[in-house]
Amino acid sequence: MPQISPLAGEPIERADAERLAGVLKALADPARLRLLSLIQSAPEGEACVCDLTAPLGLSQPTVSHHLRILTEAGLLEREKRGVWAYYRLVPTAIATIADLLTPPRKRATKKAR
Amino acid sequence: MPQISPLAGEPIERADAERLAGVLKALADPARLRLLSLIQSAPEGEACVCDLTAPLGLSQPTVSHHLRILTEAGLLEREKRGVWAYYRLVPTAIATIADLLTPPRKRATKKAR
Numbered sequence: 001m002p003q004i005s006p007l008a009g010e011p012i013e014r015a016d017a018e019r020l021a022g023v024l025k026a027l028a029d030p031a032r033l034r035l036l037s038l039i040q041s042a043p044e045g046e047a048c049v050c051d052l053t054a055p056l057g058l059s060q061p062t063v064s065h066h067l068r069i070l071t072e073a074g075l076l077e078r079e080k081r082g083v084w085a086y087y088r089l090v091p092t093a094i095a096t097i098a099d100l101l102t103p104p105r106k107r108a109t110k111k112a113r
Numbered sequence: 114m115p116q117i118s119p120l121a122g123e124p125i126e127r128a129d130a131e132r133l134a135g136v137l138k139a140l141a142d143p144a145r146l147r148l149l150s151l152i153q154s155a156p157e158g159e160a161c162v163c164d165l166t167a168p169l170g171l172s173q174p175t176v177s178h179h180l181r182i183l184t185e186a187g188l189l190e191r192e193k194r195g196v197w198a199y200y201r202l203v204p205t206a207i208a209t210i211a212d213l214l215t216p217p218r219k220r221a222t223k224k225a226r
Contacts, residue, residue, distance in 0.1 A: 006153070008150075009154050011147065011154050012146065012147060012150045014147065020146055021143040021145075021146055025138075028134050028140070028141045030127060032134075033125065033130040034124065034127065034134055040120050041123050094120065094197050094215075095214075098212070098215040101206055101207055101214070103204040
């Protein structure tokens, strides 16, 4: 996960920009945002590919491809149980992205509370 | 700007996912993240293309292209003064994205404070 905010008041380095852009690219897809949303709102906050193909209207290989991208970006974690793999959100990973995109004035206010 | 969070606890609709993915795509590029960062840290929080080509090591047409994508996504605002256009961040736009990506438990805690 990237650690340096582009909004912290100092220009970010190329490597930090590339790291953050990589995670944002994983998020920046309508099917993947819907997958995150479906998993987040599933009972107990987890779902397998078998739960996700019908609501998205996508094939199992396509859903698996999107789940792999989200998992590789650190946004989902995957646990194999029996024949299926179950996915759940990594809330700290998504919160990190949100924090990096929070403008500093707002961050300062939050800290001051 | 999108208004519905994919993490709110209900599956988001396709149109909302497409809207949010569009803004995230504008953000999900290392050169554009560095541009936001350079503009944010510039004196008085604004910069023209003339200020941005050298630190990025990119040509003026390339920088202008990236600035146009960020402006069309609502993340930058542009003001023409004399021969140059000056760009500054739209802090509420970036804060909106950060809020949409803040997991609900964290949002609830913030509200409760």
